[in-house]
Amino acid sequence: MKLGEMTGLTIIEKIIKTHSSVSDEEIFPGNIVWINIDLVTARDYAGPQVVDLFQKHYSNSKTFDNGKIIFTPDCYPYGNDPKHAIDQEKIRVFAKEHNIQVTDLGSGIGSHLLFRRGFAKPGDIVFGADSHYNILGALGILGQGAGDVMLAFAMKTGKSWIKIPETVKVILKGSYKWPTTSKDLALFVLKKLHEYEITGQAVEFYGECISELSIEDRVTLCSLITEASGMIGFVPPDEQVAEYYRQFNINLELISADKNAEYCSELIIDIQDLDLQIACPPHPHNVKPIDDVLGTPINSIIIGSCTNGSATDIQDAAKILKNKEVDPDVRLGIVPATREDFISIHNQSAMATILEAGGNIFGVGCSTCAKGQYGLTGGKTAVTLTTGNRNTQGKIGPADVYLASPVVAAATAIQGKIARPKIRDD
Amino acid sequence: MSIKKISGKAKLVIIDDIDTDQIFHQSLLTMHDPQEIKPHIFGNLEGFESFGKGNHEGEIIVVGKNFGKGSTRQQAVTGFLAHKIKAIVGESFGPIYYSNAVNSGLLLIEAPGISQLPIDNLDALEINIEDAIIVNLDKGNEIKCKSIPKPVLDIMEAGGLLKLGEGM
Known part of the structure; x- marks a missing residue:
């Protein structure tokens, strides 16, 4: 089903629907559905355990699609300690055996490489061993952190289960001036969302200030949702994001929530003249x-x-x-x-x-x-x-x-x- | 295997926002072996630093809000499995922690209000999965908990997600 043919859905509901075979009736908050994943990654923490689990449980198997897996060692960038060096080597050997790409030491944080190098695009679902993979919601990508077991399973099957979350519509009202930056905004929003209690929920951000935020600003804003125990924060992709992806020769169909989408609640956060x-x-x-x-x-x-x-x-x-x-x-x-x-x-x-x-x-x-x-x-x-x-x-x-x-x-x-x-x- | 009823002695760790770094600290991340991980559980949680070295077999841990928020740390689940605890009951759980627990067969029960229910350490608790009720047998009180979704029970009863993957 194409994005334009759906109604009544939030951004995350749309992304989940396009990645599963369930009917419209099965897309509702709280329901657990199986989804197909566009990209699975692992880093130098968790990655070695993912390799161990894969080899233990699926010893003679191929991965679901070696072109849809990347190893992104980024936690221990110097590799200057024997235990870490051995763990990193384990990833490289496995990757070579299965012909999987590695963005090796010195490349950068996996979640950032996914958008810096165009590995993931708005509307995609990506799983990685990083609880801040949901920063990718800043570009309309459903990024999720996952543990060793889920990642080993996903590398074998290309699938995962996901609990469809409720979505909170957050409207940022007003604007701020330098030296206040997107980090101050993110911290203030975190405080409000933690008080509001968004455990396990998705968030969609709206407000006049959003179009003024650069992609980096949006990443910063979405990066603190994890600290409120939320699932992910989305900034609906706009022309700025579409333009960004043209450098990779990717033409986007911009994903947005339906006008009649059902939110569990709406929260207005006043950010007018926000201080540091x-x-x-x-x-x-x-x-x-x-x-x-x-x-x-x-x-x-x-x-x-x-x-x-x-x-x-x-x-x-x-x-x-x-x-x-x-x-x-x-x-x-x-x-x-x-x-x-x-x-x-x-x-x-x-x-x-x-x-x-x-x-x-x-x-x-x-x-x-x-x-x-x-x-x-x-x-x-x-x-x-x-x-x-x-x-x-x-x-x-x-x-x-x-x-x-x-x-x-x-x-x-x-x-x-x-x-x-x-x-x-x- | 079918999970219907679970019972065990209560162990209270009722603190909100316990992060995975407090359950299993980042300085230990090259550890893979469950038995090595086991003594470090709650090693960075003030007041509970020696928890991991004790015997907690058969206990039901009772926690507060947002338990397991923070990093995607499978060891923070593995360590409890190594302790052979029966379940963790809490107000709410970090979403990634919940998924990691289900996938490796650690039962988490969401029970909003549990931190207000009179419970002491070592009280006998009984969790009725089908009726979604937690009973404190020693105090004679009870609280409703959220039902465990069927796909979650299916994964747990299959012996974890990796077992399911073997046939896929």
């Missing part, structure tokens, strides 16, 4: 206006992750750091999300600006969400501010962790304490 926001320990949803914590001493800062590791994020930070010095007590680390982002910050001289200010630049990949990168702390004195998406107690280290935008991260790096940026964006 910061997530305080011990949960990502513990979001406060920056004034509540201004002046808090910080000595470890990371700009990166699938939430804010794009070239535009790093350039935002570089603007603040230009001709300034990082406080001598602060260690500032930059981790670009993908090789493409790394090349951009080099070409646009953000890289030199950051190095001259005293910041450090590390190889591309995930940052503090996985242990294999710069930014983990050992002791109780290393208080961290990161542009990432999780500050769960003890995840990065024993001390407190704050989440904020690249702009706030850069201003804080200069002052050695949580700070507002002092310069204008010009």
Whole structure:
């Protein structure tokens, strides 16, 4: 059935329907249906276990379609520890045997490569070993994180089960100005959605500000749905997304919810003149206006992750750091999300600006969400501010962790304490 | 195998928003073996750090809202299976955790209101799957829980998702 022939469905219901053989009557929230998956991926965490499970249960089998599987090692980008090196090798050997593509170390975070390189397009369903695969909802792709068992099964069968979620229609009302950015928006929306309780639900974002958001901004917005225990947030694809996909010679049929789609509820979030926001320990949803914590001493800062590791994020930070010095007590680390982002910050001289200010630049990949990168702390004195998406107690280290935008991260790096940026964006 | 009734002693871990990093920390991710994973369960959850080293066979764990949110971490399910716990009953579960649990045969029961029900550690609980009721035999009280969808029971009764895949 073609997208245009359906009625009464939300975005996720439409995507599920086009990937299953169920009747219209079976598409309703709460129902569990089997779906065909367009792309299955796994990374260097979980990937080795997926290989083990596949070999144990399906030893003499082929995968469902080796052209629809990619391994994306991104958690431990240096591979400089024997256990991790062996795990990564396991992926490469399996991939070679089954003729499966690997975006190997130095390529970047899998979820970002999927849209940066056009591996997935709006309307697709992709599963990977990453709880932030739902950032792909920013482009209208149904991305889902899955564990080892689901991925091994999906690599064999090309199928998965999915519980059709309820959808909340979220309308963002108003607009904001620099130095407020999409990260402040994402944090504020996370706080509201956590309070609203969206466990297991999908979200669709609407509002006049949406068309103003770049693809990177939309990714940032959708990246914190996981932290509210939501399933996925969608920004309905528009002409900007259609134009983006033309570089891959992909002409899109833009997916949208039907006018008579049934939402479980509608929530209006007022974002008019939104101020800078910061997530305080011990949960990502513990979001406060920056004034509540201004002046808090910080000595470890990371700009990166699938939430804010794009070239535009790093350039935002570089603007603040230009001709300034990082406080001598602060260690500032930059981790670009993908090789493409790394090349951009080099070409646009953000890289030199950051190095001259005293910041450090590390190889591309995930940052503090996985242990294999710069930014983990050992002791109780290393208080961290990161542009990432999780500050769960003890995840990065024993001390407190704050989440904020690249702009706030850069201003804080200069002052050695949580700070507002002092310069204008010009 | 048909799952109709489950009983076990209660073990209370009623804290909202327990993240998979609190269940099984990211620094241990190269561990694959269930027996190696087992002692680390709740190793990063304040007040429960020694949980993994205890004997929890046959227990029903009672948790709060959004249990298992966070990373797609299969070990955070595997460790409970290694402990041979009977089920986890909670207000709500992170969606990926729910799926990971079902796929490997760990029974999760959603029971909104369970954290308000009077239950003490070691109370005898009985879960009637068909009627979707949880009974505290020691206190004589009960609470409705959500029905387990049939496809989920089918996967569990088949012995997990990978077994189903063998015939596909």
